Amino acid sequence: MNPPRSIPRPRTAWAAAGTLALLALAGWHGIDRRALAADQPAAKAAPPVVATVATVQQQPMPVYRSGIGTVAATQSVTVKARVDGQLDRIGFTEGQDVKAGQILAHLDARALQAQLAQARATRAKDQATLANARVDLARTTQLIRDDAATQQQLDTQKALVAQLEAAVQTDDAQIAYAQVQLSYTTIVAPIGGRVGARLVDVGNIVHASDTTGLVVINQVDPITVVFTLPEEAFQDVNRALNASIASHQPLAVQATPRTGTGVLGTGSLTLLNNQIDTANGTVQLKARFPNPTHALWPGQYVNVRLQLGQRPDALTIPAQAVQRGQDGTFVYRVEPDGKTVQAQPVTVANVQDGVAVIDQGLSAGQQVVVDGQYKLKPGAVITAAAAGARQ
Numbered sequence: 001m002n003p004p005r006s007i008p009r010p011r012t013a014w015a016a017a018g019t020l021a022l023l024a025l026a027g028w029h030g031i032d033r034r035a036l037a038a039d040q041p042a043a044k045a046a047p048p049v050v051a052t053v054a055t056v057q058q059q060p061m062p063v064y065r066s067g068i069g070t071v072a073a074t075q076s077v078t079v080k081a082r083v084d085g086q087l088d089r090i091g092f093t094e095g096q097d098v099k100a101g102q103i104l105a106h107l108d109a110r111a112l113q114a115q116l117a118q119a120r121a122t123r124a125k126d127q128a129t130l131a132n133a134r135v136d137l138a139r140t141t142q143l144i145r146d147d148a149a150t151q152q153q154l155d156t157q158k159a160l161v162a163q164l165e166a167a168v169q170t171d172d173a174q175i176a177y178a179q180v181q182l183s184y185t186t187i188v189a190p191i192g193g194r195v196g197a198r199l200v201d202v203g204n205i206v207h208a209s210d211t212t213g214l215v216v217i218n219q220v221d222p223i224t225v226v227f228t229l230p231e232e233a234f235q236d237v238n239r240a241l242n243a244s245i246a247s248h249q250p251l252a253v254q255a256t257p258r259t260g261t262g263v264l265g266t267g268s269l270t271l272l273n274n275q276i277d278t279a280n281g282t283v284q285l286k287a288r289f290p291n292p293t294h295a296l297w298p299g300q301y302v303n304v305r306l307q308l309g310q311r312p313d314a315l316t317i318p319a320q321a322v323q324r325g326q327d328g329t330f331v332y333r334v335e336p337d338g339k340t341v342q343a344q345p346v347t348v349a350n351v352q353d354g355v356a357v358i359d360q361g362l363s364a365g366q367q368v369v370v371d372g373q374y375k376l377k378p379g380a381v382i383t384a385a386a387a388g389a390r391q
Helices: 010-039 110-145 151-183 231-247
Strands: 049-055 057-073 078-079 086-090 101-108 185-188 193-195 215-218 223-230 254-258 265-277 280-287 300-317 322-326 328-334 341-347 345-353 355-360 369-373 384-388
Touching: 049 341, 049 355, 057 231, 057 345, 086 280, 110 151, 185 328, 193 369, 223 231, 223 265, 231 265, 254 280, 300 369
Parallel strands: 049 384
Antiparallel strands: 049 369, 057 223, 057 300, 078 215, 086 101, 101 185, 193 215, 223 280, 254 265, 254 300, 265 280, 300 355, 322 328, 328 341, 328 369, 345 355
16 A cells, blocks of 8 residues: 655745745845945035234233223312402413312402401500510619619519510411401412312302312313222232332323224322222222323212233133133144144133233144134034235
C-alpha cells in the first residue's frame, strides 16, 4: 500500500512571496533615496557678517569723576539800610554790574546832619569850660605856693578839670557816632557783582530792621559750582587733592550744560567738605570758575567733571564696543586671522567722552567689533570694515 502524499499549503507560499516583494521594494527605495541625496547640492555656508572694527589704542587718558552741580554766586549780599529814613535817590539800574564802593542809594540825611551839628556844639561848649577850668587850676596852684589857698581847693579844681576832659572825650565820641550814622545815609555796594530787581521804590521809608533790603547783589565773576559725588569717590578725591596741594597744582573742574554739548567753563576745586552726608551717602565739593562772559549763572544746573589725574598708558576702545552679558561686560575680539570673532570678557575702568578705558581683557593692537554685534556669536565669520568707513 502506497503512503499518502503531503498536500501543499497555499497560504505559506503566498506569505513567502509577499515577504520577498517587500524586501525588494525596500531595497529599491534605499537605492532611490541615496541617488536623490547624491543629486542634491551641498548646503551653503552662512555668509560673513559685515562688521565695523576698531583697534585697541594705548594712550594717556585723564581720570574723571562726574556729578551734577548747581551754580551759585561766589558771594551774595542783600543790601539793607543801616539807619531809618526816607529813600531819596537810587543810584543803580536793575541788572547792572556794579563795583565795590559804588553808590547805590541816598537816604534823607537832614535829621542826622542836625544831630552831628548838635554834638559838635556840645563839644565846643565843653572845650570852653575845660579851658576855663585849666586856667583856674593854674591860678589855684600858684595860690598854694603863696599859702593863699588850701589843698582841698586845689584837689577840687583838679577833679573839675579831669571831669571836663572826660566830657570832651564823650563829645568826641558822640561826634564820631553821629558821623558814622550820617555816612549810613549813603548806601554803597559792599561787593562787586550783578544787582537784581529793585525791592524798594524812591519815597518809601526804610528801616534798619527791614528784612527785604533794597536790592540783592550776586558776585558772578568768579562764580562757584557746588556738586556732590558718591562717598565711594572720597578716597580718590582726597588723594588727588593732597597731591595737588603738594604740587601747587589745583584739581581742574569742567562744567558742561545738562543738555547739549560744549564747555561752559573750566575752574579749580576749592573745597572738599569735611563730612559725608549720611542721609544720601554723598560728599559735597565746591569749585570756582572765572566767568567773564557770564556763561554760568546762579541757580543753573550743570554737569561737572573733576579731573583727578591721568592714566599714562591706558588701553582704550570705542564705548559702543562694550557689550553686557549674564557674566558681565565683554567685547567681540577679532581673531588673528582677521575673519572670525570670539567673545572676550573685559573689565571696564570707566567710560568718558565715548571712550571706554579697559583694565583687563585686551592688549594694544587687538581689534574689536564696534558695530554689528547683534548679528554675531562666538566663532562667527565677519567682513571687517574700519571704524568710520561704514555708512
